[in-house]
Amino acid sequence: MLSKRQARAFFLGGTFVFSAAFVGLTIDTHRHVPKQTNAHLITPEVVAGKKIWEDNNCMGCHTLFGEGAYYAPELTKTVERRGKAWLRIFLKDPEKMYPGRRKMVNYHFTDEEIEHVIAFFEWAGQVDLNGFPADPPLRDALAATSGVEYPEPLPLPVPAILETAACTGCHRVAGQGGDAGALIGAPPLDGVHLRKTRDELIQWISDPQAIKPGTAMPDLVPSVISDAQVIEIVDYLYSPAN
Amino acid sequence: MKFKSQQFGYWFFASAMLLLVLQVLYGFIMGFAHMGYDNLHEWIPFNTARAVHTNLLVVWLLLGFMGSAYYIIPEEADREIYWPKLVMPQLISFLLVGVVAVGGYHVNWWEGRKFLEIPRPLDWLVVANVLLFLANVGMTIWNGKRFTTTSIVLYLGLLFAALLYLPGMIAFDNQTLDSFYRWWVVHLWVEGVWELIMGGMLCFLLIKLTGIDREVLEKWLYIIVGLTFLSGILGTGHHYYYIGTPSYWLWIGGVFSALEPVAFLGMAIYAIAVARKGERKHPNRIALQWTVGSAIVAFVGAGFLGLAHTLPQVNLWTHGTLVTAMHGHMAFWGAYAMINFAIIAYALPQMTGRKLWDQPSAMLAFWCSNIGMICMTGAFAVAGITQVNLERRMGLDFLRVQEELHVHFFGLILAACLFALGIGFFILNFIRHGTPNTEAIGMDVDGSISDEGEFATS
Incomplete structure (x- = not known):
């Protein structure tokens, strides 16, 4: 059986060898990090x-x-x-x-x-993180079961404001954005004219908290979206109805 | 207890208990916030609660280690502490730094580096303080009547813990390098040199409580701490998978961190075997229960649950999720909190001369806190696995997933209540011992094992 002396040699020897290896790898890591x-x-x-x-x-x-x-x-x-x-x-x-x-x-x-x-x-x-964060492997499988269809382009050109993160950060519209927002209850905007009247939509964008207190829709008017832009957005979304 | 200066340990332990209570309170704040009840957000936002919770843990564990050293080293070296007058100033200054740091976290004064949030000026005070502690304990060993492996292993653990604090103070503009050296402190502490401290404390307790031959125990202590370093040093690589460091860390970290449970398993088998074999039954059974319990829960929490998500293929999905919190809670509890509780349960009767080890509070403390912690770990596990599946695997939005987890945090809080009850019993038992008194000096409170060195196994 192992003697105490041998046990000590195992401890000291092992510690020395692996510490040396660790220091060596640290030096090598320093060589690679700037590029990576x-x-x-x-x-x-x-x-x-x-x-x-x-x-x-x-x-x-x-x-x-x-x-x-x-x-x-x-x-x-x-x-x-x-x-x-x-x-x-x-x-x-x-x-x-x-x-x-x-x-x-x-x-x-x-x-x-x-x-x-x-x-x-x-x-x-x-930064090259060796594959982190990975793309969710089940996202495509889920999307395949949800049967989302992409709508036809609307008659009017897409207003610039609608393509910014102010809207597409949460909503999907004209085939853009909405990846995260769809999951917090922000609906796609294509086809909204079938669900709401024009006035309802204007009121909603202008002051969502007044209509539905506690909603996840932020107050963006007028700090981010001007009143004129609200009309521009609504005109665009209602263009199929005209 | 043989020497007067061993009684200094009491004040370290008492301070540690106070900080533990605060740590648990801040834990509740975080648990409620995770459940959606963040009513204290204005005054104690989550990042404050989090920094206080983890830093108090580190500080109270270090206080426990220091108290243990002041208790164990005189007995092992067979002499009083070298500079007894410096012990209390060292404790008080350490506590002051801790209080200032925790206060600072409430007013946005910190460094914002996980586990090492203490602002730089206070870092230097910690270093000075720990040097004072190491000098005092070191001089005691150096001028002692005998050198024992137990005291050397304990001292080496404390010394390296101090040295390894320094890499964490190097500043880099590159987040990757910042993180790289932060783990030199955090990982090499808890999965390296702290295990030396734990091993030293475990060995001391087993010698005292079982009467088994010191030579045999210390030989195995070398093997176990040898295994710790063999796996733990390169095991640091499991923190270097996904932070911008070369990909060879994936297999180096994977292989060596997968070996880390071996040292913990060794420690558990060692403690169980020794406890069963021990011929002389020390009447303080609860101290032995904490000692053996510590080795077993450390294996489950640090070893097994660590292994569960240490391989890069698994860690790719669990990295940065509540799965880490699951492992972290039971690992720290088993390996470091319980070994401190063990030494406190052993030393208190020695320091005060009061035998309260058979009281119901002593037993309830052990079972409530351990069952509570096991249930907490279960709640974190369910929350963590749900988070991994919904957020990382299915790609749902972070906040939406967190709302799905509220119910698991309700479970966590229930379990934490049981845990806190156990801590309450432990502290009640602690207080009932009263303060150290001079009558206890030179008296061995069990009355049967006086000098462990003279006993041998048959």
């Missing part, structure tokens, strides 16, 4: 964004690279998923975007700070 993480894209704006990320302990709720807390969404691909326009609106007043639901602290970021945070996320989204 696009270190040349780490601009002063990205660094400033990282500092905001740390100073406010964003990791205390969110994850980035899958690391952090599990109270708020994973943000590695957030620029790709939401688009910058959506993030700019959201970061100005997070609760407005999700009224009555899980809260995020409003940090009252300046426009510059918001651009820094977005720059940081944009850099993070381009």
Whole structure:
């Protein structure tokens, strides 16, 4: 049977060998990381964004690279998923975007700070993470069972505002957007003229909280969408009815 | 208890209990927030509660380790603490840093790096404080009448824990490198050197409680901590799968972290075998129960549940979900909270001269807290697996999925109530012991095993 001396030699020897291996791998990792993480894209704006990320302990709720807390969404691909326009609106007043639901602290970021945070996320989204986060393998299977049909294009051209994240961040319209929003109850807008009257729709976009308190639809008028744009949107959506 | 300075341990343990209560309270705040009741959001947003919850855990466990060292080292070295006058200032300054840090988290003063949120200026105070502690304990061992493996392993664990804190203080502009070195601290602590501390404490307790020959126990201690490092050091790779580091970490981390349960299994078998074989039955059965329980729950929580999602093929889906919280809760409870409870259950009667180990509160503390924690782990597991399937596999929106999980957090809170009840019983039993008194010095409270070194197994 093993003696105490041999046991000690096993402990010390093993620790030494594996520590040495670990240090060696660390050195090699340092050689690869700049390329894998696009270190040349780490601009002063990205660094400033990282500092905001740390100073406010964003990791205390969110994850980035899958690391952090599990109270708020994973943000590695957030620029790709939401688009910058959506993030700019959201970061100005997070609760407005999700009224009555899980809260995020409003940090009252300046426009510059918001651009820094977005720059940081944009850099993070381009890092080669060995396949994380993976595309959901069952999403296509689910979509196949739901029988969604894509509508014919409407007669009028699509208004520019409708194609921004203000609308397509949640709703699907003209074959765009809506991946996340469909799951929080934001319906596709194609064919809305069959369900609502024109006036109802104008009132709804202008002040959703007044019609349905607590709805997930944020108050976007007039801060993001002007009254004229509301009419433009409604004209477009009702064009098949005319 | 042989030496007066061992009684310092009491104040560390008492402070640890206080912080544990706060930790549990903040845990409830988070549980309710996850269920949709975030009424404290204005004053204690989730990221504050989260930082307080995990940092208090680290601080109270470290206080427990320090208290254990002040209790164990004099007995092992066979002398009083080298600088007894420095012990209380060290405790008080450590607590002050902790209080300032936790207060800071409520006013957005932190570093925002998971588990290492303490702001940089306070980091330096922690380092200075721990150096003072290490110097004091080190001088005690150095000038002691005897060197024992138990004390050396315990000391090495504490020393490396201090050294490994330093890489976490290097600043990088690259999030990937930041994360890389953060794990040098967090992983190499909890799946490396803290296991040395745990092993040292376990060995000390088994020597005291079973009367089995020290030489045999210490030989196996070397094997177990050897296995820990063999798997745990390169096992750090399981944090390097998906953070922007080379893909060879996928198989290195996978292979070595899959071996990590072996050390925990070794520890569990060791504790069970020794407890069964022990000839001299120490009357403090509850201390032995916590000791053996710690080794077993550590194997289940840290070893088995860690293995469950450590392989890269699984971790791709579970990484950054509540599955991690499932593993984390039982791992920390079994490996580090329970070993602290074990040493407290053993040392309190020694320090105060009061034998309260047969009281119902002692037994209820063990069963309520453990059953509570097992149920909590179950609730996290169900919530985590549901999250993985709905969000990661089906692609549903994060917030929508979280709303589906409310019911599991209701279950979690129920289980946490049972757990908290157990903690309440433990603290009740703690308080009933009273404070250390001079009569207990030089008296061995069990009366049967006086010097463990003279006993041998047959």
